[in-house]
Amino acid sequence: MAQYSETWMKLLAADGCRQTPARRVIVDILLESPRALEPMEVFSAGRERLANLGLVTVYRTLEKLEELGLVQRVHHHGGCNLYLRATNAHExxxxxxxxxxxxxxxxxxxxxxxxxxxxxxxxxxxxxxxxxxxxxxxxxxxxxxxxx
Amino acid sequence: MAQYSETWMKLLAADGCRQTPARRVIVDILLESPRALEPMEVFSAGRERLANLGLVTVYRTLEKLEELGLVQRVHHHGGCNLYLRATNAHExxxxxxxxxxxxxxxxxxxxxxxxxxxxxxxxxxxxxxxxxxxxxxxxxxxxxxxxx
DNA sequence: GTATTATTGAAAAGAGTTTTCATTATCAAT
DNA sequence: ATTGATAATGAAAACTCTTTTCAATAATAC
CATH class of the missing domain: 3.30.1490.190 (Ferric-uptake regulator, C-terminal dimerisarion domain)
Known part of the structure; x- marks a missing residue:
């Protein structure tokens, strides 16, 4: 999935977003994960790559990525706060x-x-x-x- | 659905629960509703029938009813905190x-x-x-x- | 009726998410 | 490269939803 990292950043840019270190980290984590992640999990993993990443930025980025259709929320027994890369096809x-x-x-x-x-x-x-x-x-x- | 009200109360009793006014009100509201409801909606409707019903009791009753398989949580775009009467069949x-x-x-x-x-x-x-x-x-x- | 104990509602605590805001960093236009 | 406009950031506070705590009350069994 790592090859999509740059694609996502460009799609964000096309939407008027700036390309920041925080966004890169969050995008990479989502693309690398084999499973849906909670915002807090994205944050924890992100902090290991970007020392002072803020949880708020994770929330804002997830919201934007969902808006662009790049990630989707996953519902499960425990709740519906998991985020996973979306696919384009009808799957x-x-x-x-x-x-x-x-x-x-x-x-x-x-x-x-x-x-x-x-x-x-x-x-x-x-x-x-x-x-x-x-x-x-x-x-x-x-x-x-x-x-x- | 109103005819199930007594059935639910008996199932609760069979599980060791006491039959209280608060539970009756909550059970009735769930059975009368054509759509899944949020805890707060159950509470609001319940207050009209039982002046000092507590929101906590709504949460506790919903939890118990879900445990007994009488209601189920419904996931939707906005979240997954809606409760709806469940059916027995595989539907x-x-x-x-x-x-x-x-x-x-x-x-x-x-x-x-x-x-x-x-x-x-x-x-x-x-x-x-x-x-x-x-x-x-x-x-x-x-x-x-x-x-x- | 009485004793036992589940249940209650209010308040407090807790978890997760969103808003506010001053500072910083990105990008476009020089 | 420099600069200016403004998007983005992180920390703190606010907010919403849910759970826990606790003393008082009420339902059931005897």
């Missing part, structure tokens, strides 16, 4: 309940279901959320997962 | 983006998709969330929905 999330690893997949075809629901309920469906939870290959192998 | 949610009206539906068959994803990703899938958003018939008719 859905698959999340490991053990390590949090997030993977995108596509290939769902829910159009038949949609049509069926429109017919029976009268709702005009505009959006759908599909999210899967499970155990990733690495966690399955490690055997640490007892609640699989 | 999914359909929510009106305009008025919030929630409806359950069943009939999805995602097993083929699951099998496909298990094969390609190696994830052992344990759970899936499917939630649809759209405009309900009433809101469509009222014509108030411009962003349909």
């Amino acid at each position: 859905h999330l698959l999340i490991c309940s053990h390590c949090g690893k997030a993977e995108y997949f596509s290939g769902d075809n829910l159009s038949a279901l949609m049509a069926d629901i429109t017919r029976t309920t009268g709702f005009a469906i505009t959006e759908h959320w599909l999210q899967l939870f499970g155990t990733c290959p690495a966690c399955t192998r490690s055997g640490e997962v007892i609640h699989a | 999914h949610l359909l929510i009106c983006s305009h008025c919030g009206k929630a409806e359950y539906f069943s009939g999805d068959n995602l097993s083929a998709l699951m099998a496909d994803i298990t094969r390609t990703t190696g994830f052992a899938i344990t759970e899936h969330w499917l939630q649809l958003f759209g405009t309900c018939p009433a809101c469509t008719r009222s014509g108030e929905v411009i962003h349909a």
